[in-house]
């Protein structure tokens with residue numbers, strides 16, 4: 001009997017993600033005992049510091065959400081860790097490997113709860129702390145005011161009511177779907193006008209590079225289409241030198257053996273937005289990601305990104 005320890009952050013969403021991944025794994029490998037182990041992160045423990053970049057600066061790894069998971073993995077306290085792909089930094093961590101991306105991918109879209117884009121009253125207050133969401137929202141509705149909110153998904157939704165309530169909140173459909181609260185959604189935002197964060201809705205399964213036992217066991221868990229789409233989006237982000245919260249949106253789709261990737265970079269005030277789209281073979285997702293990134297840079301993305309200070313939020 002072999003045992004595999006699966007590390008997870010403490011939040012309901014993180015635990016739901018691990019359960020989602022474990023369910024087919026347990027069916028596929030009935031002889032393996034999978035055990036869940038909760039590993040707390042700075043970004044989970046520290047609820048007082050408003051800015052995630054400040055929380056990240058206090059952690060050893062400089063990452064508020066995935067640093068301790070990765071250290072636990074390296075130390076052997078877990079054999080596998082499950083992240084939201086979009087929360088994982090683009091730089092690889094020495095000694096760790098991300099396995100081919102499993103499917104199915106959750107709904108990749110961002111959603112508005114409380115109002116739709118069209119019904120938001122002029123000057124409405126919209127809760128979100130993510131730079132990409134702020135920028136893309138202001139590009140569509142320059143009249144609204146964004147209010148920084150962070151924390152787990154249920155308290156963010158809770159900001160629609162009570163003292164200091166906001167008119168709407170912007171969140172990922174994937175988080176709401178995994179928590180079973182998708183019915184609170186007012187509008188699912190179109191991927192063309194509001195492209196999601198690269199990798200949104202997908203899971204990153206990370207293991208130790210030298211752990212042949214687990215790597216062999218889990219070889220073949222990836223979904224080739226989901227894997228190619230996520231690789232294309234993430235290599236575009238990497239080529240733009242973007243972390244997980246720069247105002248970069250990406251969306252890749254698969255059609256037979258072709259991959260199509262759209263990317264956007266938006267200034268924080270929403271006034272400038274560059275876009276690029278290209279297609280390429282499913283077998284070369286990184287090449288497509290780099291090609292779309294070069295096109296974005298040619299169209300002025302570097303000028304926009306230069307004005308934004310690095311942040312891990």
Ligand SMILES: NCc1[nH]cc(CCC(=O)O)c1CC(=O)O
Pocket residue numbers: 084085086087153170171172173174175199200201202
């Ligand atoms: N940054 C927080 C975060 N990280 C992953 C998700 C859920 C979406 C996903 O798994 O891609 C969320 C919540 C949100 O953005 O609303």
